[in-house]
Amino acid sequence: MAENEKYMKRALELARQASEQDEVPIGAVVVDSLTGEIVAEAHNESEHGSEATAHAELLAMQKACQKLKSKRLWNMDLYVTLEPCTMCAAAISFMRIKTLYFGAVDVKGGAVVSGVRFYEQSTCHHKPEVFQGLYAEECGEMLKKFFRIKRDKKS
Amino acid sequence: MAENEKYMKRALELARQASEQDEVPIGAVVVDSLTGEIVAEAHNESEHGSEATAHAELLAMQKACQKLKSKRLWNMDLYVTLEPCTMCAAAISFMRIKTLYFGAVDVKGGAVVSGVRFYEQSTCHHKPEVFQGLYAEECGEMLKKFFRIKRDKKS
Numbered sequence: 001m002a003e004n005e006k007y008m009k010r011a012l013e014l015a016r017q018a019s020e021q022d023e024v025p026i027g028a029v030v031v032d033s034l035t036g037e038i039v040a041e042a043h044n045e046s047e048h049g050s051e052a053t054a055h056a057e058l059l060a061m062q063k064a065c066q067k068l069k070s071k072r073l074w075n076m077d078l079y080v081t082l083e084p085c086t087m088c089a090a091a092i093s094f095m096r097i098k099t100l101y102f103g104a105v106d107v108k109g110g111a112v113v114s115g116v117r118f119y120e121q122s123t124c125h126h127k128p129e130v131f132q133g134l135y136a137e138e139c140g141e142m143l144k145k146f147f148r149i150k151r152d153k154k155s
Numbered sequence: 156m157a158e159n160e161k162y163m164k165r166a167l168e169l170a171r172q173a174s175e176q177d178e179v180p181i182g183a184v185v186v187d188s189l190t191g192e193i194v195a196e197a198h199n200e201s202e203h204g205s206e207a208t209a210h211a212e213l214l215a216m217q218k219a220c221q222k223l224k225s226k227r228l229w230n231m232d233l234y235v236t237l238e239p240c241t242m243c244a245a246a247i248s249f250m251r252i253k254t255l256y257f258g259a260v261d262v263k264g265g266a267v268v269s270g271v272r273f274y275e276q277s278t279c280h281h282k283p284e285v286f287q288g289l290y291a292e293e294c295g296e297m298l299k300k301f302f303r304i305k306r307d308k309k310s
Binding site: 051052058066069085086095096110111122 | 207216217220227240242243245263264265269270277278279280
């Protein structure tokens with residue numbers, strides 16, 4: 001298995017853990033691109049956490065900053081199961097993430113290849129390398145299943 | 156003095172405190188629109204804090220969520236001295252802020268009337284009311300002065 005598949009598999013496992021806690025199943029992993037070490041990981045906590053902004057990739061990056069005692073994440077890669085939203089896409093830029101790997105595309109809320117396509121804008125001052133599509137089907141299917149069950153419970 | 160001028164004055168005072176700590180002078184205040192109470196306030200901590208994403212408005216909203224034990228900020232207004240960036244504009248939307256008041260426009264990094272103009276986009280699912288220009292000159296001048304001093308120190 002290629003290294004980057006291993007990290008996305010871990011992000012998927014975190015997403016699975018989120019869904020077991022009735023959280024939106026999105027997982028994220030911060031990896032040191034020089035050593036291959038997983039520095040921090042998180043899943044969404046926006047449903048039962050303290051804030052609606054508790055997205056997986058934002059939490060994982062904040063944990064990485066705390067662990068590394070650094071306000072930026074130079075030479076760090078980020079793996080996340082869903083295309084980052086506008087808030088997270090900009091946060092990734094502020095954090096100076098080197099390479100962003102994401103799984104499924106998010107047409108309704110994404111901001112990398114969807115929506116505002118933040119990294120192509122003049123107000124974006126650091127653009128990570130972007131690779132999309134790693135385990136995209138699994139990443140997307142887990143989300144679809146989660147919301148299908150939510151809808152079924154309501155009806 | 157109109158009520159909303161009072162809150163922006165407080166945000167300016169927080170910005171001034173930031174500059175005294177060698178932080179980028181931006182201040183933010185979360186106000187309960189029903190009672191007029193200041194629920195939370197913060198200034199930028201992105202220079203000396205733990206993360207590059209420690210922007211005044213994000214910190215103030217997070218503090219408000221913790222205080223109110225609510226993951227969203229229904230009926231809350233946000234006052235911030237500078238036009239929010241892309242990350243913060245989206246966070247304001249996620250938090251369901253009712254009315255956003257900002258001082259100076261940020262052509263290089265803003266995302267409300269500048270840059271991606273997030274609230275006009277289809278991937279924005281809650282648009283606050285927006286009022287701009289309260290003490291715009293003071294808000295902008297404080298930032299210009301801060302960066303002028305930084306530049307002079309370097310040269």
